[in-house]
Every structure is written in C-alpha cells, then in structure tokens.
Amino acid sequence: SHDLTQPPSVSVSPGETASITCSGDELGDKYAWWYQQKSGRSPVLVIYQDAKRPSGIPERFSGSNSGNTATLTISGTQAVDEADYYCQTWDTNTAHVIFGGGTKLTVL
Amino acid sequence: EVQLVESGGGLVLPGGSLKLSCAASGFTFSNSWMHWVRQAPGKGLVWVSRIPGGVGTPTYADSVKGRFTVSRDDARNTVFLQMNSLRAEDTAIYYCARGEYSFDYWGQGALVTVSS
Numbered sequence: 001s002h003d004l005t006q007p008p009s010v011s012v013s014p015g016e017t018a019s020i021t022c023s024g025d026e027l028g029d030k031y032a033w034w035y036q037q038k039s040g041r042s043p044v045l046v047i048y049q050d051a052k053r054p055s056g057i058p059e060r061f062s063g064s065n066s067g068n069t070a071t072l073t074i075s076g077t078q079a080v081d082e083a084d085y086y087c088q089t090w091d092t093n094t095a096h097v098i099f100g101g102g103t104k105l106t107v108l
Numbered sequence: 109e110v111q112l113v114e115s116g117g118g119l120v121l122p123g124g125s126l127k128l129s130c131a132a133s134g135f136t137f138s139n140s141w142m143h144w145v146r147q148a149p150g151k152g153l154v155w156v157s158r159i160p161g162g163v164g165t166p167t168y169a170d171s172v173k174g175r176f177t178v179s180r181d182d183a184r185n186t187v188f189l190q191m192n193s194l195r196a197e198d199t200a201i202y203y204c205a206r207g208e209y210s211f212d213y214w215g216q217g218a219l220v221t222v223s224s
Contacts, residue, residue, distance in 0.1 A: 088210060
C-alpha cells in the first residue's frame with residue numbers, strides 16, 4: 001500500500017506536548033515531510049526530511065521517522081498551533097507524491 | 109521574496125475545460141520543479157501533477173491522467189494546468205507549489221467549481 005494514515009484529530013492542552021503520527025509501509029525507508037494548514041490559508045512546510053526545520057519554524061516543532069511511522073511532535077503547544085497537519089512522502093517507483101489524510105490539532 | 113500567484117479558476121460545466129496559471133517570482137524558475145496540489149472543500153491535500161525544471165517528463169496522479177496537462181513557460185516564469193473533461197469531483201482549490209520532493213512555497217490557491 002502507498003497510503004499514509006493519520007489520526008483524524010488530536011487534542012492537547014496549552015503547554016503540553018502534542019504528537020501526530022503518520023503510518024505507511026516501510027515509511028522509515030523514505031523521507032517524511034510535514035505541513036501545517038490553518039483555516040482558510042495555504043499549507044506551510046514545518047518539517048522536511050524527517051526532522052529538519054525550515055527557517056522561521058519554531059524550535060518546538062520536531063520530527064522523527066522510523067519503521068512504519070513518522071511522528072510530528074509539538075512541545076509546549078500554543079493556541080497558535082491549532083491547525084490541520086499533513087504528512088507527505090514520495091513514491092520513488094511512480095514519482096508520485098503521497099499525502100496523509102490530515103490531522104486536526106485542537107488546543108483546548 | 110518568493111511569490112506564487114494562481115489565476116484562471118472559476119465555474120465550469122461538467123465535461124468542460126479550464127486552464128490555470130501560476131506566475132512565479134523571487135527565485136530561479138527555470139531550474140525549479142513545480143507541482144499542482146488540490147483540496148476539495150473540507151477535505152485533505154491531494155497531489156495532482158508535477159513538471160521538472162529543465163528537461164524532464166511531467167507526471168500525473170491516476171485520477172487526472174489523460175485529462176489534465178501541465179506545462180511551463182520559463183520565459184514568463186509561469187506554470188499552467190490545462191484541465192479537460194472536468195467532473196464534479198474535480199471541484200477543489202488548486203495550489204501551485206515549488207519543490208522537488210517536497211513543497212517549500214505554495215500559492216494562495218485558485219478555486220475551481222465543476223457544476224451544472
């Protein structure tokens with residue numbers, strides 16, 4: 001399967017750590033990327049190549065990828081982090097881009 | 109500053125055609141891979157197509173292959189998406205995005221509505 005599976009929703013209290021998972025066959029053998037999309041806005045890259053942060057992305061965002069699961073972790077979650085988050089990878093056989101279904105992060 | 113600006117969206121009848129444009133600025137366009145990604149109302153992101161910078165073959169998602177054609181004009185720093193035989197399920201915001209294996213810059217999106 002070339003699908004990426006994410007939980008539809010994750011809830012976290014302000015200041016706590018949020019973890020969003022992304023599962024796919026042998027995902028750890030490929031790179032994973034993560035995007036944040038706030039309501040009515042275009043997506044923003046927050047993690048690339050599993051664990052690297054683009055310039056301007058806060059240090060509280062981190063990523064990991066091993067086995068069949070990539071994880072986006074937000075430490076000290078803030079209200080401003082409330083958004084939809086999408087994982088993404090790349091099928092080297094077909095050259096197709098694959099997105100996960102997205103996870104709605106709610107900061108209660 | 110990198111900018112991607114889509115245009116050409118609108119309302120079209122089922123079976124009709126529409127051509128989207130994405131004007132790029134702030135980076136060396138001719139070397140850059142460009143993609144189209146769409147998002148149906150209330151749904152997730154779905155990759156549609158990519159076109160490499162320089163020499164290379166465009167690639168398409170199975171759902172649009174044979175109906176959509178991506179092209180580029182490096183002299184005008186613009187990438188296009190010609191959409192034919194449109195269906196109701198093609199209704200979405202269409203984003204252009206820059207990147208080879210991931211997308212570091214996105215446009216604001218163009219809304220395409222396929223409806224009678």
